[in-house]
Amino acid sequence: EAQVTQNPRYLITVTGKKLTVTCSQNMNHEYMSWYRQDPGLGLRQIYYSMNVEVTDKGDVPEGYKVSRKEKRNFPLILESPSPNQTSLYFCASSPYSFSNQPQHFGDGTRLSIL
């Protein structure tokens, strides 16, 4: 089954404790992206990757890092999480970058930073 898998689905942690949210897709997609969803703000893009070793900032990249060492994986790293990063996070992928292809979304990761 074609899917985007995120882990963990839920995480409660404390300020400053490094965490990684993993994202994996099994569709051989070139393009992957991270979004955060906040009430009243909709979804905003954090980072995206057009292919292996190619990443770039989205609209709200501050406080986040990403890497793309393999085509299927695109982890989101919070080196020193803060309470304003409490949010619902979604990973997405699509076949190609700079395209009009729809994106496939994971089920989301709810992060609470205390």
Added chain:
Amino acid sequence: GNSVTQMEGPVTLSEEAFLTINCTYTATGYPSLFWYVQYPGEGLQLLLKATKADDKGSNKGFEATYRKETTSFHLEKGSVQVSDSAVYFCALSNAATGGGADGLTFGKGTHLIIQP
């Protein structure tokens, strides 16, 4: 940069009512337009899309027409069901617009509640 504006709701309707959720956008160039739906506890699923002016996207009884002259992509359904209760997001692809990072620009989402 690009932007998408949609009614936030909640929008509450009775079963079998007619649904319209308005969506307007600001972008240069020729973005593709999408409607995504999010059911409780789940990720976003593509509902329908349109890639050029006057295209009509349709799926599961929902329709939306790409109107470049009014920069709109309103979502409609003739008879809603309780199972349509969800959050609906209008989005545009930044590709070919030069108006943002490669990816999607989303509206804030419309929470739709259908009562039996």
